[in-house]
Amino acid sequence: MVHEVVQKVRELGPKFAAAAAETERLGRLSDQSVALIREAGVMRMLQPEDFGGYAAHPADFAQAVLEVAKNCGASGWVCGVGGVHPWEMALCDSRVQKEVWGEDPTTWIASPYMAGGVAVPTEGGYIMSGNWQFSSGTDHCQWIFLGAMVGDENGQPLMPPRVMHVILPRKDYTIVEDSWNVVGLQGTGSKDIVVKDAFIPSYRTIDANEVAEGEVAAERAGRSETLYRLPFWAMFPLGITSAVIGICEGLLAEHYKYQSERTMANGVKVKDDPYTLHAISEAAAEIAASRAHLLDGINRAYETAASGEVVTFEQRALIRRNQVRAAWRAVMAADQIFARSGGNALRTDNPMQRSWRDAHAGLNHAIHVTGGAYHAAALTEMGVDPAPPLRILI
Structure with missing residues (x-):
């Protein structure tokens, strides 16, 4: 049986294709492309049901991304990257889930996960600074996952490295305009991100190794869904x-x-x-x-x-x-x-x-x-x- 979102994307395929050139020209998703993604519901496929998501089978999610990308590569790419972020958010502390989705469960989340920053422990959390490249679809997101290494009191990464994914609201990071000048996937708007001395509460972090293992993070978050x-x-x-x-x-x-x-x-x-x-x-x-x-x-x-x-x-x-x-x-x-x-x-x-x-x-x-x-x-x-x-x- 075809998932309803996959079917909707197929129906919207010609509209995605018609908006593709404008998306490339802008160097980010056009308003029309964003509206189509929202209408289809691709970004909510892996979102937990308690926030109105589909909690869909990941193969259905993959097929939805495939269908979007057939008609607009940039839109498909942003769906493929950003569409996984609700899955990880489901593994995070319930407090940050409510911060991100409590008022607007359709909120998009950006990344990247490369450990481009150092998070220094402080009372109640961490102070982090760093630079990251390739934040796909970031103009349309209000929160972001960033990879970071835990540092010592001098701001030097601990050895052996300990990597976290940290979660920041839009006000705590800067999107570097005109930092995405490329020959392909131009419309993804995968711009650079800069963070300077942002405070991150401990509950807005998740251990990268736990997420990598899958089972550990799910148990900690109380998620029993496959x-x-x-x-x-x-x-x-x-x-x-x-x-x-x-x-x-x-x-x-x-x-x-x-x-x-x-x-x-x-x-x-x-x-x-x-x-x-x-x-x-x-x-x-x-x-x-x-x-x-x-x-x-x-x-x-x-x-x-x-x-x-x-x-x-x-x-x-x-x-x-x-x-x-x-x-x-x-x-x-x-x-x-x-x-x-x-x-x-x-x-x-x-x-x-x-x-x-x-x-x-x-x-x-x-x-x-x-x-x-x-x-x-x-x-x-x-x-x-x-x-x-x-x-x-x-």
Whole structure:
């Protein structure tokens, strides 16, 4: 059965596509794009039911992001990143949940999670300063998750590092305008964030390791729902990779429309050229496989948690390996499609070139780096416990 939000996104698909160029021109989501996301309800799919959310199966969330990204890569990306934040907020102290959603349960939350700041303990909490890049959709958010290292009294990070996710209201951080000048995913408005000596109450923090494990944070928050017992590094990459694969699906759809009546320079119609048709179908199969591979991973994790078992590191490593591979497979297939689209695909009024740039930009995210994910997965399959540096992001 198709989730109601997925169905709504499909219905709104042409409107998302029509707003995509304006979103890119602005360098942030346009008002129309924001309104469509809100109308569809994508950002509330992983929000707990006690605040009016859907608490949906994460595979349904992924499919909603895929559908948005098909029509507007930037909107899909912001949904994929920002849509996971309500999931983590459900694991936080109930006091901050009420602060964020008590008056307006539709409030959006930004990030990033990189440990760009140092939080120094003080009475009742921490004092934090720092700089962060890549806060996707941040113009439209009123709160933010930021990664931070706990520091000593001199402001130096403790060793070994202790990483937290801290939560700040909009008044406590600065968005750096004109800090998002890029060749792809321009419309995400993924601007820089600066924090200077902000006080963070202890209840607005959550230990990054507890969230990574999933089960620990859920128990502490009193959440028994299967959704909130999943590990962070299965959930956060899910939204981002869904956006990348969705962008590639959108490129493929535009390619089909464009090629159906196109005549190549040699005078042969594309629909009569077996070599091009072979390449298109091969690429289409790779993109379809990427979608299936990604959804299979999160479905397996969900089934494990639903059975009352803990998603082990070994399982997490394989999910991450397959998620990374799904992204790369889809983008490499998109390259094959774009290379066979002719010179007119390069024109700025052709949506294929935007999808091609957006897909490559999405592949540059840290969660799509192959090295550590592949290394750890291979060792795990051999029965070797990966060293701590290889366990990062898994």
